[in-house]
Amino acid sequence: MSQIASICRAVDFVEAHLKEEIAVADMADAAGYSLYHFCRTFNGLVHHTPYDYLMRRRLSESARELLETDKRIIDIAFDYCFNSPETYSRAFKRMFGVQPSQWKEQGRLDRRFLMSPLTPEHLEHVNEGEYLRPVLEERDAFRVAGLMTLVDDGGGAIPRLWEVLAQELKNAEDAEYYGITWYPAGWEESGVFYMAGIEVEAMDSVNPALVVKSIPPLKCARFTHRGSRSDLRFMLDYIYQAWLPKSGEHLAYPLEIACYGRDMSAAWQDAESEVYISIE
Secondary structure (H helix, E strand, O other): OOHHHHHHHHHHHHHHOOOOOOOHHHHHHHHOOOHHHHHHHHHHHHOOOHHHHHHHHHHHHHHHHHHHOOOOHHHHHHHOOOOOHHHHHHHHHHHHOOOHHHHHHHOOOOHHHOOOOOOHHHHHHHOOOOOOOOEEEEEOOEEEEEEEEEEOOOOOHHHHHHHHHHHHOOOOOOOOEEEEEEOOOOHHHHOEEEEEEEEEOOHHHOOOOOEEEEEOOEEEEEEEEEEOHHHHHHHHHHHHHHHHHHHOOOEEEEEEEEEEEOOHHHHHOOEEEEEEEEEO
């Protein structure tokens, strides 16, 4: 059995016992490893310690229940095996930056920061290792001209947006292609805005059918993605759920900027692209 398959057995064990008292040793038993070997292997593949992963999964599911049920905070804390409301509140604030009561009052569930149950596909993609160490850099201001739409269907509208853009750019000169995702306030309910476009230098060269977005100078973490565009979700999960919590960095703007190079058609298959996350 591969290491990933063994770790997934431990992950499945966690999912089946989120509301029960379990220990890291129980996770190791589920994986079929000694405790020492399990901790080393889990940390190497998941990029969280087993205990940290267990806590983040419990806190993530408890965060959902805070907004989706009428349960009291104290009951949710005990349901997820925290020995007191105070312990739960401290752990919750470390992960989400607010107290459970504030989270409930705000009524917003930012799925980017919830620890997802890991799958073999997640682990295989993360451990290709191409983007685990981003480059921190300053980006100059630039302009993107293209088409924008509200995406509230899980991304189904995005391929069609690129098809329409391709028709508008038939006579365009060679340029860098960008996909920009903007998370407006309340995006969890209303959806995100997605822009498909190309970098432009001068406004007089822009097709009047297109909209133009000016991106200010940014301090960014640049991640290199190799693979199809559909696999970007695995990298974004890694960024928000593993890299960002450990990096000490904080998001500056609610933007994800993907640069696909000069051949957009390749981005839907195996290709290299750059993803920029604005940090402060």
